[in-house]
Amino acid sequence: MAYSRRTPRQMQAATDSVAVAPASPAPARAKTMRSPRTGMMRQYDLVERVRSYNPDTNEDLLNRAYVYAMKAHGTQTRASGDPYFSHPLEVAAILTDLKLDDATIVAALLHDTIEDTEATRAEIDHIFGHEIGALVEGLTKLKRLELVSREAKQAENLRKLLLAIADDVRVLLIKLADRLHNMRTLEFVPPASRRRIAEETLDIYAPLAGRMGMQEMREELEDLAFHTLDPEAHAVVMQQLDALTDRNRNLIGEIESQLSRNLQNNGMAAHVSGRRKKPFSIWTKMERKSIGFEQLSDIFGFRIVLDSVEACYRALGVVHTTWPVVPGRFKDYISTPKQNDYRSIHTTVIGPGNQRVELQIRTEEMDRIAEFGIAAHAFYKDNVGSPTERLKRESNAFAWLRRTIGILSESANPEEFLEHTKLELFHDQVFCFTPKGKLIALPRKANVIDFAYAVHTDVGNSAVGCKINGKFAPLSSELQNGDEVEVLTSKAQAAPPSAWEALAVTGKARAAIRRATRTAVRDQYAGLGRRIVERLFIRAKIEYADDKLKGALPRLARSSIEDVMASVGRGEIKASDVARAMYPDYKEERIGRFGAKKNLATKLKSPPDAARSTSAIPIRGINSDLPVKFAPNGGAVPGDRIVGIVSPGEGITIYPIQSPALKDFEEEPERWLDVRWDVDDTTPQRFPARIRVDNVNEPGSLAQIATVIAEHDGNIDNIHMSRQSPDFTELTIDLEVYDLKHLSAIIAQLRAKAVVARVERVNG
Ligand code: MN
Numbered sequence: 001m002a003y004s005r006r007t008p009r010q011m012q013a014a015t016d017s018v019a020v021a022p023a024s025p026a027p028a029r030a031k032t033m034r035s036p037r038t039g040m041m042r043q044y045d046l047v048e049r050v051r052s053y054n055p056d057t058n059e060d061l062l063n064r065a066y067v068y069a070m071k072a073h074g075t076q077t078r079a080s081g082d083p084y085f086s087h088p089l090e091v092a093a094i095l096t097d098l099k100l101d102d103a104t105i106v107a108a109l110l111h112d113t114i115e116d117t118e119a120t121r122a123e124i125d126h127i128f129g130h131e132i133g134a135l136v137e138g139l140t141k142l143k144r145l146e147l148v149s150r151e152a153k154q155a156e157n158l159r160k161l162l163l164a165i166a167d168d169v170r171v172l173l174i175k176l177a178d179r180l181h182n183m184r185t186l187e188f189v190p191p192a193s194r195r196r197i198a199e200e201t202l203d204i205y206a207p208l209a210g211r212m213g214m215q216e217m218r219e220e221l222e223d224l225a226f227h228t229l230d231p232e233a234h235a236v237v238m239q240q241l242d243a244l245t246d247r248n249r250n251l252i253g254e255i256e257s258q259l260s261r262n263l264q265n266n267g268m269a270a271h272v273s274g275r276r277k278k279p280f281s282i283w284t285k286m287e288r289k290s291i292g293f294e295q296l297s298d299i300f301g302f303r304i305v306l307d308s309v310e311a312c313y314r315a316l317g318v319v320h321t322t323w324p325v326v327p328g329r330f331k332d333y334i335s336t337p338k339q340n341d342y343r344s345i346h347t348t349v350i351g352p353g354n355q356r357v358e359l360q361i362r363t364e365e366m367d368r369i370a371e372f373g374i375a376a377h378a379f380y381k382d383n384v385g386s387p388t389e390r391l392k393r394e395s396n397a398f399a400w401l402r403r404t405i406g407i408l409s410e411s412a413n414p415e416e417f418l419e420h421t422k423l424e425l426f427h428d429q430v431f432c433f434t435p436k437g438k439l440i441a442l443p444r445k446a447n448v449i450d451f452a453y454a455v456h457t458d459v460g461n462s463a464v465g466c467k468i469n470g471k472f473a474p475l476s477s478e479l480q481n482g483d484e485v486e487v488l489t490s491k492a493q494a495a496p497p498s499a500w501e502a503l504a505v506t507g508k509a510r511a512a513i514r515r516a517t518r519t520a521v522r523d524q525y526a527g528l529g530r531r532i533v534e535r536l537f538i539r540a541k542i543e544y545a546d547d548k549l550k551g552a553l554p555r556l557a558r559s560s561i562e563d564v565m566a567s568v569g570r571g572e573i574k575a576s577d578v579a580r581a582m583y584p585d586y587k588e589e590r591i592g593r594f595g596a597k598k599n600l601a602t603k604l605k606s607p608p609d610a611a612r613s614t615s616a617i618p619i620r621g622i623n624s625d626l627p628v629k630f631a632p633n634g635g636a637v638p639g640d641r642i643v644g645i646v647s648p649g650e651g652i653t654i655y656p657i658q659s660p661a662l663k664d665f666e667e668e669p670e671r672w673l674d675v676r677w678d679v680d681d682t683t684p685q686r687f688p689a690r691i692r693v694d695n696v697n698e699p700g701s702l703a704q705i706a707t708v709i710a711e712h713d714g715n716i717d718n719i720h721m722s723r724q725s726p727d728f729t730e731l732t733i734d735l736e737v738y739d740l741k742h743l744s745a746i747i748a749q750l751r752a753k754a755v756v757a758r759v760e761r762v763n764g
Contacts, residue, residue: 040086041093043067049096050105058102065106065128072110072117079188087181088112094177098372104170107135111174114140138171139178141482144433172208176217179205183224198228213342213373222280230283237279237286244299245276252300254352259302259319266318271305301358305367309334312361316345319359323349326356334362342370432483440485446505448475449496452487453509460509461496461516462489476503495520498667525569526562533568536575542583552581570673571646618678618685619644619654627651631659634762635688639740644673659763679739686715686736689743690762693731693750697723701755702731708753709735712746728757 043066050057069088076084092108106128113119114136121140125133183201186194202225209218227234245252252274263270277285277299286292304319306312312334329348337343344362351357362370432440432451440454448468452475453460465488466475479485498517504510537544549561556573558564567573579586617628619642628644631653636642640656645665647653652673655662665671679685695701702721709716715736722730737743743761750759 040083041089046089046092046096046105049093050102053096053099054102061102061106061128062109065109065132068119068127069109069113072113072119074117076116078185079190080185081188084112084116087185090181091174091177094180095173098173098177100170100173103131103135104174107132107139107170108174108177110136111139111178112143115143135168135171135174138168138482139174141433142171142175169212172212176205176209176212176214176221180217180221183221186224186228194228198225201225202229209373213369214371215373216371219278219280223278226280226283233283234279237283241276241279241282241299248300248355251353251355255302255355255357258322258352259304262318262322263304263315266314268306268311268315268318270311270315273303273305274300275303276300301360303367304359304361305364306361307363309363312345312363315361316347319347319349319361323351323357325349329358334366342366344370430479430481430483432479432481432485435484435486442479443505445478447478447503448473448485448487449500449504449513450506450509451479451485453504453506453512455487457512457516459487459489460512462491462493463487463496464490464493475500494523502666522562522566525567526565527569529565529567529569529575532575533565533578536579540579540586542579542586544582548582549578552578555581571652617654618683620676620678629653630688631655631661631763633661634659634690637687637689637737637740637743638677638679638683639743642675642677644675646671646673656763661763683738686738688717689735689737691733691735691743691747691750692758692760692762693733693756694728694758695731696755696757697727697729698755701729704753704755705731705733705750708749709733709746712742712749714742714746732762 043063046066047057047059047062050062051059066089070085073084073088078084078087088109088111091111092105095104095108110119110124110128110132114121114124121133121137124136179201182197186197189197201221206218206221206225209215209221223234256272256274259272260270263272282299304312304315306315326348329346331346333342333344333346343366344360346358346360348356348358430442430444430446432442434440434455438455440451442450442454448466449460449463452463452466463475466473466477467486467488468477468479468483470484470486495516496513498513501510501513501517504513534544546561549564553559553561553564556564556567556578558567564573564578568575568578576586617630619628628651630636634656636654636656636659640658642654642656643662644652644654645662652675654675693705695705706716717734717736719734720732722732735743735746737746747759747761750756
């Protein structure tokens with residue numbers, strides 16, 4: 001079947017309506033969404049359309065927008081050869097079918113002006129006000145994003161953005177109308193793009209319309225896309241549908257008139273209409289269930305629209321007493337509305353000719369919401385009722401919108417959205433642009449630092465300032481959806497400030513900052529190391545030369561001179577080691593620099609040989625003069641992941657990685673040393689650990705605890721007691737254990753004791 005842009009009615013006749021004459025005039029439902037247009041709509045027509053549902057419309061505003069958009073698009077033409085302006089005009093017309101407010105209609109007229117003409121946001125703000133300016137800008141961002149995603153295959157992001165940007169749902173409504181008009185006029189577009197646009201419609205826009213409760217919009221988008229993507233299948237389904245409709249013509253009329261008659265006899269004014277499934281949904285069902293057309297039982301359905309909820313239930317009673325009910329098909333969404341506010345009674349009966357007949361019973365209001373969803377609910381301007389009532393309706397509308405967004409964001413809600421699983425709402429993300437229009441997706445709360453690193457590590461490292469949407473802003477500014485971010489960089493900045501690490505939200509930025517900071521710190525250490533080495537050489541009156549050191553690199557197990565110098569600066573190797581590597585005859589002058597070294601060694605009961613002091617604590621990654629000790633409150637035992645913290649003039653303190661004390665050093669990454677244990681199962685050494693035990697105050701309880709520890713080969717160094725309450729004493733016990741396994745075993749044994757209420761390890 002061929003349909004043309006100018007004869008959508010043909011298409012409608014072929015796809016939509018069942019040949020059933022309505023028993024009563026159709027309810028005031030927009031039918032013009034698909035009405036044919038012969039030539040371009042006039043300015044007056046548009047104003048009339050709006051006035052028909054909104055008598056208070058600002059005609060002057062509409063007229064100005066009409067003229068402005070027409071002039072802005074000037075002589076531009078569409079692929080069809082029509083003036084470009086016909087497009088925004090049709091989009092606006094579609095939105096009048098949804099009875100939307102003036103701002104939406106005006107924004108629809110202007111929706112392509114910023115992107116495609118000389119018009120600017122500032123000018124639109126100036127002429128039409130900020131509200132309309134913001135709507136048009138929202139659409140401009142979406143369009144720009146579309147262009148980008150097309151090239152970059154970022155369709156996934158586009159899908160997310162569509163919903164993330166929904167702080168004004170009217171932007172999405174205009175976007176959907178825009179897409180609908182483009183789909184209706186798709187035949188003029190070259191075949192390759194035609195296919196892509198249809199796929200995008202099926203993947204993104206149709207499900208979006210569905211999720212926003214706009215079933216009529218969804219169905220039309222789906223069918224237009226289906227027709228483009230698989231014309232043969234579309235034609236086959238259509239043929240079958242037509243044939244079936246022909247065969248059942250009498251039956252359908254019969255059912256319809258029986259229903260109407262029965263309801264009328266019971267004093268109910270009902271509008272009964274037959275409806276057949278759309279080709280696309282039939283096709284999907286055939287595909288999904290791998291069944292043939294003949295096996296589909298629910299191609300026809302009937303809708304009974306009444307004037308009150310009470311009438312709905314009475315109608316249900318009439319239906320159920322007239323025909324046998326098909327069990328298991330009754331659903332009352334009036335008393336229990338669906339989450340998206342869909343309300344209706346569903347039931348299936350065995351009607352005339354033994355046909356299963358699906359019925360939906362609802363009020364006009366429910367019908368409107370079922371068809372137009374968010375548009376019907378949120379922005380229906382009918383000026384009915386008092387201002388208070390209108391206000392109430394409006395706040396209900398926003399509650400509905402919030403709820404809808406809530407539903408959209410729930411990924412798993414199989415009953416509601418089984419068919420629309422492709423679309424998800426990503427409210428945890430923000431989407432921003434580079435000045436060249438590249439899309440950058442970031443987690444919520446991300447700032448410009450994250451953005452800069454997402455663009456490129458070099459951009460992040462050299463970032464010194466930024467502009468957001470053309471205005472200077474701090475780098476720590478939290479980004480909003482659609483922000484255009486320009487990062488200002490400077491070559492003078494060798495490394496980012498280490499404080500950025502705490503500001504950044506994304507792992508990528510934090511890692512990059514840490515790396516860059518480390519490199520910068522390494523450079524500093526290398527500079528320091530070089531001075532130390534040079535000083536030693538001067539003192540020892542020997543000659544230093546880079547070339548000579550180069551030859552000695554293997555002996556120092558370093559790959560570059562820089563490496564050697566940084567290691568010296570960090571204290572990992574001694575300057576005298578460097579001298580010895582270069583001049584094997586070199587004799588080190590012995591200078592005791594760290595008095596504390598001896599004390600520490602004694603404490604650890606290792607041989608008091610200063611030269612071997614660092615091996616008293618069996619840790620790799622340290623090879624220097626600096627004394628090594630454990631964190632004072634709790635220590636670390638093999639099995640703990642550990643880090644060394646360098647304290648100038650004091651030495652290196654080993655902390656377990658979980659130690660809360662490490663927080664104090666977060667701002668100084670240059671003090672952190674990567675260290676590892678140098679022990680195995682045979683190492684006989686013990687290590688300090690601290691535990692806290694809450695024990696019940698009863699005679700002998702302390703002895704029990706000491707016994708457990710002793711029986712499990714733990715050494716108690718010290719016990720500190722403090723009474724917390726009459727019943728409990730808190731014990732802080734310093735132990736010596738072999739490793740983490742040993743410590744855990746002791747803790748487990750303690751926990752098994754009745755006198756012990758709680759045991760916890762204390763991390764220094
Ligand atoms: Mn457009």
